[in-house]
Amino acid sequence: MNRKDKTIFITDGNSLLGKQIAKEAAKEGMRVVLNLPAEPGLPDAARPDEQDGCLVTDSDLLSRKAMDDVFRKILNKFGKIDVLIHNHNHVIRKSIEECDEETFRKEMEWNAKTAFFCTQAAGRYMKEGGRILYLSSIHDEKPTGCAFPYSLSKGAVKMLCREAAVVLGRKGIRSNLIELGSGREDDRIFGSDLSNLYQRYESKIPIGRFVSYQDITNLVLFLCSEESAALNGADIRMDGGLLLNYTGSNKPARQEEGR
Amino acid sequence: MDLKGKTALVTGAGTGIGKGISLELARCGAKVAINYYSSVDGALDTKTRIEETGGVAMVVQTDISDKEQVNAMVRKVMDQYGRIDILVNNSAYQPNINLLEYDETTYDRVMNTNIMGYFLCTQAVLPYMKEQKKGRIINISSVHSKRPFEADPVYSMTKGAIKMLTRESAVEFGRYGITVNAVEPGGVRVERMNGHSRPAKGNLHRRYDISRVFPVGRMGLPSDIGYLVSFLASDESEHISGSCIRIDGGSMLVV
Numbered sequence: 454m455n456r457k458d459k460t461i462f463i464t465d466g467n468s469l470l471g472k473q474i475a476k477e478a479a480k481e482g483m484r485v486v487l488n489l490p491a492e493p494g495l496p497d498a499a500r501p502d503e504q505d506g507c508l509v510t511d512s513d514l515l516s517r518k519a520m521d522d523v524f525r526k527i528l529n530k531f532g533k534i535d536v537l538i539h540n541h542n543h544v545i546r547k548s549i550e551e552c553d554e555e556t557f558r559k560e561m562e563w564n565a566k567t568a569f570f571c572t573q574a575a576g577r578y579m580k581e582g583g584r585i586l587y588l589s590s591i592h593d594e595k596p597t598g599c600a601f602p603y604s605l606s607k608g609a610v611k612m613l614c615r616e617a618a619v620v621l622g623r624k625g626i627r628s629n630l631i632e633l634g635s636g637r638e639d640d641r642i643f644g645s646d647l648s649n650l651y652q653r654y655e656s657k658i659p660i661g662r663f664v665s666y667q668d669i670t671n672l673v674l675f676l677c678s679e680e681s682a683a684l685n686g687a688d689i690r691m692d693g694g695l696l697l698n699y700t701g702s703n704k705p706a707r708q709e710e711g712r
Numbered sequence: 713m714d715l716k717g718k719t720a721l722v723t724g725a726g727t728g729i730g731k732g733i734s735l736e737l738a739r740c741g742a743k744v745a746i747n748y749y750s751s752v753d754g755a756l757d758t759k760t761r762i763e764e765t766g767g768v769a770m771v772v773q774t775d776i777s778d779k780e781q782v783n784a785m786v787r788k789v790m791d792q793y794g795r796i797d798i799l800v801n802n803s804a805y806q807p808n809i810n811l812l813e814y815d816e817t818t819y820d821r822v823m824n825t826n827i828m829g830y831f832l833c834t835q836a837v838l839p840y841m842k843e844q845k846k847g848r849i850i851n852i853s854s855v856h857s858k859r860p861f862e863a864d865p866v867y868s869m870t871k872g873a874i875k876m877l878t879r880e881s882a883v884e885f886g887r888y889g890i891t892v893n894a895v896e897p898g899g900v901r902v903e904r905m906n907g908h909s910r911p912a913k914g915n916l917h918r919r920y921d922i923s924r925v926f927p928v929g930r931m932g933l934p935s936d937i938g939y940l941v942s943f944l945a946s947d948e949s950e951h952i953s954g955s956c957i958r959i960d961g962g963s964m965l966v967v
Contacts, residue, residue, distance in 0.1 A: 517816060549831070549877075549884050550838060554779050557831060561823060565869060569819065576812045593876065596954075601880035605827065605873040612857070612872035616865035620811045647883050686860075 456677050457482035459535040462527060464488050464514055464571060470588065471540050473666040474673055479507065481674065484531050488523070490514050490541070514541060514567035520574040528578060536677050537575045539568045539610075540588040544642055546600045557602050564606035565613070572617050572628075581625030586676055587614050588669070591634035591692050598648035611688060618686025627685045629676055634692030637663045650695075659694035713942040716741035719793040720945065721786070723776055723833060724803030726751030728902035729852060731758045732934020733800055733941045738767035740942045742798065745789040746771045749803065776803050776829035779836075786836040795844060798945040799837045801830040801874075802852040804867070811865045819866050826870035830877055834892075838885070847890035848945045851878050852937070853956060855898045855964050871896075875956050882954030891953040893944050898960025899925070900932040927962035 461478050465471045466487030475485045486508045508530055512523040527534045543563040547556055568587060575585050592600075593607035610630070617628035635658050640651040655663060672691060675681055690696065720737045724730040726748035734744045735758065744762060746769055748755035755771045762769040770792055774785040789796055805825040807818055830851060841847030854861075857871035874894060881892035923929060940959055943949055958964060 549835060549881055552831075552835075554828070554832070557828065561827065561873075565873075566819070566823075569814075569866070569869070573812055573814070593872070596876065596879040596883045598880070598883045601877070601884070604876040604880055608857075608872040608874075608876035609827075609869035610872075612860065612868040613865065615860040616811060616862065616868055619860050619862050620865070647887075 460484045460531045461536040462486040463538045465541045477670045524574045524578040536584045560602035565609040568610045583626040585628040587630040591632045598645035629687045632690040635695040713740045713946040718742045718797040720798035721745040722800040723747040726754030730802040732938045736938025738762040743768040777824035782832045782836045798848045800850045806867045808863045822866045842888045845889045849892040851894040853894045853896045879954045894956040896958045898963045
């Protein structure tokens with residue numbers, strides 16, 4: 454799977470997942486553009502060094518103009534942009550009953566509007582063979598019981614991916630979405646008195662372990678390759694099978710019956 | 713369906729599907745508060761048609777994306793009818809703009825009407841339904857919560873979000889005796905909408921051969937949506953919550 458010399462733009466280079474993807478992409482010979490968006494409440498990340506084949510930007514993902522500027526900058530430096538990774542994920546724990554208007558608006562903007570502006574920029578500047586990947590969440594289908602603006606924004610991104618698959622698919626650009634779940638900290642992030650999903654959830658994952666950043670990176674790199682060319686508009690759930698299992702254990706159901 | 717003694721608030725009830733829902737809820741015996749934003753003639757027509765058949769209705773003008781106006785609307789309905797049993801979130805804005813041509817102002821307007829408005833109306837009726845220990849919230853969505861709609865990508869995004877609002881609301885409000893469901897219409901024959909929307913240019917709408925697009929042989933009517941909403945508003949639907957029910961004459965199976 455040859456990905457050498459492809460240019461990859463990662464919207465949230467501050468995140469651990471963004472850094473992992475960047476590291477592995479660079480190993481494959483890809484040219485990495487790492488965006489470090491300013492996000493309130495998060496500590497400033499150490500700014501990576503710009504070395505050969507790497508470009509660091511700090512574009513405001515909520516500005517259409519900034520997105521146009523950064524895509525033009527990438528084109529000037531590398532001549533093309535092949536892959537857009539939208540991995541901007543922001544979770545605010547709020548119930549419907551207690552959420553204020555501004556918090557709701559902000560959450561929708563951070564997760565859905567940023568994806569929309571990135572998609573528009575990709576549609577304007579990417580050429581045939583381009584890839585858009587939305588790193589989203591199982592909570593675009595499964596309610597959280599504790600962070601409703603998050604799941605609404607992810608429901609919106611899911612439809613954005615499908616729209617992009619149709620419209621940009623005609624330009625030869627593929628759009629796909631990964632529904633991430635069952636990471637190590639998910640119970641802390643999404644645990645809720647109203648949902649049993651994250652109670653003893655590690656034991657419920659059929660593969661018997663959490664999904665790792667390396668697992669996700671492996672799938673991302675496959676979706677960047679020519680071999681994935683027929684995938685377009687797909688939602689790929691990557692949760693180790695968590696959502697399929699409600700027996701409370703990763704042991705066979707028969708053993709459960711004896712309890 | 714017997715909805716006697718119940719009160720319903722229907723947003724966007726001056727035209728189209730909202731009008732059809734209001735007429736059917738009233739036919740089943742509910743008092744209906746008809747919300748509108750700009751279709752005053754349509755809202756008054758809905759009220760007149762309900763009253764002509766012996767029903768009870770009121771109209772209330774509101775921008776549902778404005779929290780203060782939404783709260784004032786709900787207080788007005790409570791003042792007049794003393795309770796709210798049924799909320800039908802139905803208002804939607806669909807400008808039909810291509811993905812790459814969408815500007816930020818229009819994006820915000822679609823999001824504010826189609827999502828923020830649903831959220832604010834839900835939040836506003838919640839204290840009253842909680843006190844009543846019973847309620848029905850029905851979100852009118854679209855087949856485009858799952859199937860892309862090239863003519864207006866942001867409209868689809870909002871419908872994807874409504875699916876999750878429905879599910880989250882069902883989880884959060886079940887303990888209060890409130891059920892929350894979504895209705896997802898396909899093609900529905902409605903009157904033209906006062907120039908608010910440009911004609912859609914999606915594949916489905918480009919070549920409309922009714923018999924090939926709808927296995928049941930016809931487009932939907934606002935009354936079809938009204939029948940389903942009335943069932944979901946009734947006591948008989950108590951065990952249905954968090955469901956998104958497609959109502960499209962089977963069209964999504966063949967196009």
